[in-house]
Amino acid sequence: MLETYRGTYFHPRTQFITIDASGNVLESDDILFPVTKGEDISTISAFFEGLSAYFEAEEDNDIKFTCVHLEDQNKREYTCDIEFKTFADATKPTLIIIHDFSDHYKYYQEVAQSRNESVINSQILELKNKYLKEKEDFKNTFIANFSHELRNPLTGVTAFCSVLQKTDMTLEQQDYVEVIKSSADHLKNMIGDILEVSKIEVGKLALNEELFNFHELIEMLEFTYSVKAKQKNLEFEVDFDKKIPKYIEADKTRIKQILENLIENALKFTSSGKVTFSMQANQKRARKVNVNITIKDTGIGIPADKLDVIFHSFTQLNNSKKFKGTGLGLSIVKGLVELMDGKIVVESDEGKGTTFKINMNLKYPINQEQTSLDKKSEIEKKNFLSKEKYSVLLAEDSELAQMAVLKILAQEGNFFLDIITNGEDVIESVIHNEYDLILMDIRMPGTHGDELTKMIRSLPVDNCKTIPILALTANLYDTDKKRYKKMGMTDIIEKPFDESTLLKKVYKYLK
Amino acid sequence: MKKASKKIILLGHFGVGKSSLIRQFVENTFTTDYKVTIGVHILKKEVKISPEETVSLIIWDLEGYDDIRKTRASYLLGTHGFIYVFDVTRPATFENLKDDITYLTNQYANTPLKIVGNKADLVTKTYLKENKDMFAVAPDFFTSAKTGDKVDDMFIALAKELVK
Numbered sequence: 001m002l003e004t005y006r007g008t009y010f011h012p013r014t015q016f017i018t019i020d021a022s023g024n025v026l027e028s029d030d031i032l033f034p035v036t037k038g039e040d041i042s043t044i045s046a047f048f049e050g051l052s053a054y055f056e057a058e059e060d061n062d063i064k065f066t067c068v069h070l071e072d073q074n075k076r077e078y079t080c081d082i083e084f085k086t087f088a089d090a091t092k093p094t095l096i097i098i099h100d101f102s103d104h105y106k107y108y109q110e111v112a113q114s115r116n117e118s119v120i121n122s123q124i125l126e127l128k129n130k131y132l133k134e135k136e137d138f139k140n141t142f143i144a145n146f147s148h149e150l151r152n153p154l155t156g157v158t159a160f161c162s163v164l165q166k167t168d169m170t171l172e173q174q175d176y177v178e179v180i181k182s183s184a185d186h187l188k189n190m191i192g193d194i195l196e197v198s199k200i201e202v203g204k205l206a207l208n209e210e211l212f213n214f215h216e217l218i219e220m221l222e223f224t225y226s227v228k229a230k231q232k233n234l235e236f237e238v239d240f241d242k243k244i245p246k247y248i249e250a251d252k253t254r255i256k257q258i259l260e261n262l263i264e265n266a267l268k269f270t271s272s273g274k275v276t277f278s279m280q281a282n283q284k285r286a287r288k289v290n291v292n293i294t295i296k297d298t299g300i301g302i303p304a305d306k307l308d309v310i311f312h313s314f315t316q317l318n319n320s321k322k323f324k325g326t327g328l329g330l331s332i333v334k335g336l337v338e339l340m341d342g343k344i345v346v347e348s349d350e351g352k353g354t355t356f357k358i359n360m361n362l363k364y365p366i367n368q369e370q371t372s373l374d375k376k377s378e379i380e381k382k383n384f385l386s387k388e389k390y391s392v393l394l395a396e397d398s399e400l401a402q403m404a405v406l407k408i409l410a411q412e413g414n415f416f417l418d419i420i421t422n423g424e425d426v427i428e429s430v431i432h433n434e435y436d437l438i439l440m441d442i443r444m445p446g447t448h449g450d451e452l453t454k455m456i457r458s459l460p461v462d463n464c465k466t467i468p469i470l471a472l473t474a475n476l477y478d479t480d481k482k483r484y485k486k487m488g489m490t491d492i493i494e495k496p497f498d499e500s501t502l503l504k505k506v507y508k509y510l511k
Numbered sequence: 512m513k514k515a516s517k518k519i520i521l522l523g524h525f526g527v528g529k530s531s532l533i534r535q536f537v538e539n540t541f542t543t544d545y546k547v548t549i550g551v552h553i554l555k556k557e558v559k560i561s562p563e564e565t566v567s568l569i570i571w572d573l574e575g576y577d578d579i580r581k582t583r584a585s586y587l588l589g590t591h592g593f594i595y596v597f598d599v600t601r602p603a604t605f606e607n608l609k610d611d612i613t614y615l616t617n618q619y620a621n622t623p624l625k626i627v628g629n630k631a632d633l634v635t636k637t638y639l640k641e642n643k644d645m646f647a648v649a650p651d652f653f654t655s656a657k658t659g660d661k662v663d664d665m666f667i668a669l670a671k672e673l674v675k
Contacts (some may be wrong), residue, residue: 046555046569049516053589065585067550067574079550105549112574113547120526120545122604 017041018093023051025092032080032100033072041096045070047082051094056086060345061086067105070098078103091234117281140198146193151474152398154191157184158403162499166411168258173340177186188225188496193328199477200335206478207339208250211365215240217256218279223262227278232267233276233475243281243287245364254336259293259330262356266297269354273298288367302348310346350355388434390510391413393429395449396441396472397421405439409506423447430456437509440489442473449473450487468509472497514557516567517673520588522582522615523596524604525575528629531656532596536666541657551586558670568669577603579611592623592669597646599628599639599653614663623672626651627665643645661663 015031023041028034033044041048047068055061065082074080079102085095159182159310169177186331192207199205248255259277275297282290290303302310311334337344343359357408392415402419407413418433420426423446430438438456440449453469470486474495481492493505521529535541537556547604552572573586593615597605600609605628615624626648632638632655639653652665 045553047551047553049555049567050518050589053518063585063588065551066583069550069552109547109549112549116547116575117545120601125599127601237650475554 006475008295009412012369015098015100017096017428019051019096020093021052022091023048032078032098032483033070051084055086055094057086057088059088067101067108071174073459076158078102085268097457140202143194143198145200147191150191150476151495153400154184154188155474156398158188158496158498159401159408159502163404163407163411176343184496197328197335200332200339204480205339207254209249209363210252211247211249211250213246214362215242215246217252220327221256221259221263221277224308225267228267232271234267234270234272236267237274237276239276239278241291242279244279244291244362247365249363249365250340254340256334258336258358259295261333262295265329266299266354266356268293269297270297273353273497287360288363290359291360293360294355296353296355298353301350301354302346303350304348307346307348315355353375385414385507386511388414388438390432392417392506393426393433393435393438394419395423395426395438395444395452396422397443397445398441400428401441401472405502408502412503421445423449426452427455427459430464431459431461434463435510437506438469439493439506440471442471442475442484450484450489453484453489470494470505470509480510514565514567515674516569516660517670518569518571519592519594519669519673520571520573520587521594521596522573522578522579522591522611524601525596526601527575527596527604528656529575530593531593531594531660532627532629532665535571535599535656535659535662537570539613539659541634541659543657548572549641550574556666558667560667560671560674564674565672566590568666568670578607579614587604590619590622591673592625594627594665595617596627596629597650598630600630600633602645606647612648623669625652625665625669626650629656631655631660649651650665 007219012031012510014035017028017031018026019041020425025035025037025041027037035041035044042053045071047065053095054063058300061084063084065084068077068080068082069421070080081099081101083095083099083233084095085097087094097337125322143338158182161177161184164175164177185429196205198319222236222240226236263275263277275295278292278296279293279353280292292489311330322353334344335357337360340360344356344358346354346356349353392409394402394405394417394420396405402421406417406419409417418429420429423444426444426447440453442449444452449471453471454465454467456467458464468490469488470491471489472495473480473484473492475481484492490509521533522585523529526545530546530552531541533552533554537554546558551574554570554572556569557565557567557572570631571590573582574583588635595608595611595615597608599605608626612624628646628650628669631653643649651668652661653662654665656662
């Protein structure tokens with residue numbers, strides 16, 4: 001019976017073939033690949049061509065090839081292991097044993113297919129990410145450079161509006177100037193937003209920590225936005241936890257920017273009801289207070305499927321002209337909150353309102369009682385100046401900027417102004433004149449302003465080490481600012497500047 | 512007419528297009544479906560390298576490895592020439608180019624070798640020119656199994672070298 005079963009169920013999958021030294025078949029059991037006696041073994045497959053090259057004729061050889069794909073005459077594919085046995089005894093023919101392991105290798109093929117595909121896909125994904133990052137970096141650098149170029153002409157517009165407003169004008173003309181000024185301010189803010197986003201995205205925005213009266217900031221916000229809310233017939237409610245320390249060490253400008261942005265947004269998208277601004281202290285630990293900030297409105301709300309994208313750059317859900325903006329505000333807010341190691345989330349019910357929640361730590365000085373701030377306005381310092389006239393050098397090649405500075409300083413009546421348009425002439429002028437202050441453009445033709453500053457500081461002239469040198473620049477990356485300081489610049493006036501910004505800085509450094 | 516039979520082997524990482532290069536050369540076909548090669552496939556093509564000389568190329572298409580040293584030694588027996596293939600779009604496939612080529616030239620000093628950057632159709636010629644320093648060893652050919660660009664040239668150049 002066993003033999004009967006064997007006859008029925010046993011399918012031999014191994015073929016034995018013998019060949020002579022020329023590769024011609026001597027014998028074959030033809031189990032897998034039928035082959036005629038005397039035929040070249042390579043008629044089965046090109047695999048067998050040039051076999052003799054594999055063997056040392058002087059000794060017995062046993063060589064195994066695994067996972068070789070062969071086809072029979074009907075083009076059916078087999079995956080086989082093949083053994084060659086050759087013998088030093090020349091009378092013994094070469095033996096070839098072919099084992100058909102197709103089923104086994106089929107499984108191996110599936111495993112390898114899935115493994116390789118997964119590795120290749122992850123490599124491709126990694127490359128795509130790298131490409132996207134490079135593209136993003138390029139975009140941000142482009143934006144930074146572009147906004148820099150826009151800031152320069154805007155300086156002229158803003159500065160001359162201030163100057164123009166002080167001249168005799170009809171009421172109609174005053175209105176026109178006001179329109180120009182407000183448009184320029186709007187443009188300036190938009191450029192600022194774009195630049196800020198690019199700085200956040202390339203990680204070049206640094207926080208500037210300072211000690212300030214936090215309660216005062218909140219009171220100021222409460223006052224400002226109560227007025228704005230009233231103008232829209234809205235209620236503005238502030239729920240401020242007095243346990244939050246009065247003095248905080250943080251980037252005041254950025255914290256103000258976050259809060260203003262969220263409150264402005266809430267007011268913008270609410271037409272009836274109220275906006276609630278709440279700030280609660282959680283635990284205090286190691287000179288840090290953890291706070292929850294909530295800005296809640298009863299406005300138009302955000303559709304559930306759009307909640308994920310509102311923090312993306314250039315996203316504005318409502319594109320109607322009713323709501324102006326670059327769509328960068330929330331992206332900046334999120335970037336700033338995260339830069340401060342905080343978290344921001346949004347909850348919304350379309351048609352009912354939106355709530356933004358921030359959680360962050362704020363650093364505070366332990367001894368709040370003894371903390372005080374000197375609040376004297378820089379511009380007020382002009383009342384305490386020691387000289388009647390101050391000599392100022394303006395190194396600037398842009399005629400528009402020259403005229404702006406000239407007009408602003410001339411109105412004050414406290415200054416003699418020298419203007420130099422080329423980097424090369426600055427040093428000579430500094431040697432021959434005793435200036436009280438230098439306003440230095442960075443991108444000067446010839447030698448750049450920061451390089452010139454370094455040279456001035458090294459001149460063997462008495463006041464060159466101490467003379468205030470203020471950079472006029474639209475390069476606002478922190479790396480640039482640090483470089484200017486390192487080169488010896490005293491402070492930076494950002495372009496575009498207006499009258500009060502320029503005067504504040506100038507008076508700050510005059511003795 | 513003179514006729515020689517030569518065994519050549521294609522080596523390189525998986526997914527770089529070794530099988531596609533062979534299929535393009537032997538059958539003039541190309542498919543974007545990736546089917547992993549396990550073990551070895553052997554194909555044959557006769558190449559006329561001059562009016563009076565033909566070479567029968569026995570082309571061994573080996574399973575791709577990320578380490579060339581893992582190649583089964585028995586496959587390499589009696590090899591007359593190597594083609595080392597990498598994918599110009601996947602740095603992982605040419606990160607060890609220098610080491611692999613050094614290994615091959617040390618182990619098989621007198622065996623002709625062609626270094627091939629495949630999938631060149633996926634990048635521009637300018638990209639390849641500007642980024643040639645990415646490849647630690649200068650490739651002999653940039654091929655595209657998809658378009659057939661430089662595929663025949665590469666095999667024929669090797670065939671000619673094998674019968675020198």
